[in-house]
Amino acid sequence: MNELDNHTFRLAVAQFDQAAERMNLDLNLRERLKLPERSLIVSVPVRMDNGTVKVFTGYRVKHDSSRGPSKGGIRYHPDVNLGEVAALAMWMTWKCALAGLPYGGAKGGVQVAPEQLSRGELQRLTRRYAAEIFPLIGPDKDVPAPDVGTDAQVMAWIMDTYSQQMGFAVPGVVTGKPLSIGGSLGREEATGRGVVDVTLEAMKHLGVAVPTATVAVQGFGNVGSHTARIMQEAGAKVIAVSNKTGGLYNPKGLNIPDLLTRYRATGRQSLCDVKMGDAITNEELLALDCTILVPAALSEQITQDNAAKVRCRILAEGANGPTTLEADQILIDKGIFIIPDILANSGGVIVSYFEWVQDVQRFFWKAKDIQDRLHEIITDAFHRTLQFATTRQVTMRMAALMSGIDKVAQAHLARGLYP
Numbered sequence: 371m372n373e374l375d376n377h378t379f380r381l382a383v384a385q386f387d388q389a390a391e392r393m394n395l396d397l398n399l400r401e402r403l404k405l406p407e408r409s410l411i412v413s414v415p416v417r418m419d420n421g422t423v424k425v426f427t428g429y430r431v432k433h434d435s436s437r438g439p440s441k442g443g444i445r446y447h448p449d450v451n452l453g454e455v456a457a458l459a460m461w462m463t464w465k466c467a468l469a470g471l472p473y474g475g476a477k478g479g480v481q482v483a484p485e486q487l488s489r490g491e492l493q494r495l496t497r498r499y500a501a502e503i504f505p506l507i508g509p510d511k512d513v514p515a516p517d518v519g520t521d522a523q524v525m526a527w528i529m530d531t532y533s534q535q536m537g538f539a540v541p542g543v544v545t546g547k548p549l550s551i552g553g554s555l556g557r558e559e560a561t562g563r564g565v566v567d568v569t570l571e572a573m574k575h576l577g578v579a580v581p582t583a584t585v586a587v588q589g590f591g592n593v594g595s596h597t598a599r600i601m602q603e604a605g606a607k608v609i610a611v612s613n614k615t616g617g618l619y620n621p622k623g624l625n626i627p628d629l630l631t632r633y634r635a636t637g638r639q640s641l642c643d644v645k646m647g648d649a650i651t652n653e654e655l656l657a658l659d660c661t662i663l664v665p666a667a668l669s670e671q672i673t674q675d676n677a678a679k680v681r682c683r684i685l686a687e688g689a690n691g692p693t694t695l696e697a698d699q700i701l702i703d704k705g706i707f708i709i710p711d712i713l714a715n716s717g718g719v720i721v722s723y724f725e726w727v728q729d730v731q732r733f734f735w736k737a738k739d740i741q742d743r744l745h746e747i748i749t750d751a752f753h754r755t756l757q758f759a760t761t762r763q764v765t766m767r768m769a770a771l772m773s774g775i776d777k778v779a780q781a782h783l784a785r786g787l788y789p
């Protein structure tokens with residue numbers, strides 16, 4: 371499908387092809403699973419504060435729903451395009467299956483720089499986008515969540531827009547909402563907490579003592595900032611963090627709660643203005659000598675051009691698709707232990723699942739229940755993946771993909787082809 375053809379989609383398909391080949395997956399199923407089930411492109415007209423109307427392009431792609439409603443975030447970023455959204459939707463399918471959640475995969479996005487909009491413009495954009503994708507979404511159909519450039523407030527506007535159309539409150543239409551309208555305790559930090567849970571398991575497996583570990587985190591948004599904070603609480607030393615403007619490095623360790631307070635005071639703009647260490651570039655951060663490197667920003671950050679410079683012991687992929695196919699091989703050859711994205715960052719969708727279950731049942735859980743159940747599901751997924759990788763002699767990425775794809779294939783085979 372030419373419209374889907376971009377580098378991120380090619381990466382997702384190449385990973386799928388490798389896994390499918392290794393699994394000897396049925397050729398008919400391969401054809402189906404390479405393509406999304408349904409893709410919607412929408413025009414989103416927005417009345418700007420100056421009175422003009424600007425039209426933005428939005429997408430919602432459902433990759434697969436053989437195992438349940440589809441699930442996946444909504445991204446607001448200027449580079450959003452159909453191929454990228456389709457790739458992210460495909461990764462969501464494997465991620466949900468690997469974690470054993472009764473969901474398929476989806477993703478959405480709008481081509482926009484949200485920081486350039488006023489709050490009113492952002493709300494009007496979100497509500498119109500939600501109205502345009504209304505035919506696809508719903509608690510039993512497709513359930514969005516936050517991703518890059520969106521947050522709990524954006525989810526609240528989507529929930530309200532959907533509920534206005536239905537005539538009653540439908541909290542289960544999105545996850546990652548504020549607590550006041552059916553959000554879950556622990557959802558905001560869930561992806562970061564999950565990254566830390568699996569990284570600690572990897573350290574145990576490799577015999578790395580937590581107090582000796584140094585951590586560098588690329589991206590200081592939802593995933594990166596919670597990962598950095600919880601890593602530090604676990605006893606590791608966070609020596610570098612970055613955002614799109616650049617990073618901060620302190621070999622003695624950064625005090626993350628302190629840094630977060632000062633960063634928020636700058637309006638989450640420049641990390642370098644928070645004078646708590648030396649300024650570094652994102653390229654320098656990726657090449658730091660550290661125990662754990664956590665890419666938690668955008669995709670394809672580690673490429674064949676910089677992979678040889680990566681010097682970590684463990685790569686914990688907080689972001690989706692941060693490593694290109696060529697870079698993956700270079701890292702493997704260097705003996706770096708990779709915790710692949712669909713495993714490492716699955717804490718977000720796991721707690722989104724808890725939120726959806728609580729919304730549907732109208733019965734809410736305590737923070738400790740959420741943390742404990744997240745820990746149980748994600749560490750179980752880690753050990754199953756490790757076991758698979760060891761017995762089948764494949765990488766952790768291949769093991770995670772093969773396990774996820776196999777569950778989806780089983781569902782397709784059981785249901786058969788309609789009509």
Ligand code: NAD
Binds near residue numbers: 518590591652667
């Ligand atoms: P976010 O918008 O909260 O934060 C993104 C961060 O990345 C910001 O600090 C931004 O400045 C930084 N950034 C952007 N471009 C960069 C660049 N070129 N170099 C360095 N930093 C850059 O987004 P998020 O929700 O934290 O998502 C980050 C990644 O994690 C994405 O790949 C997303 O798909 C993935 N992810 C998010 C969740 C979730 O629950 N939010 C769950 C699973 C995976």
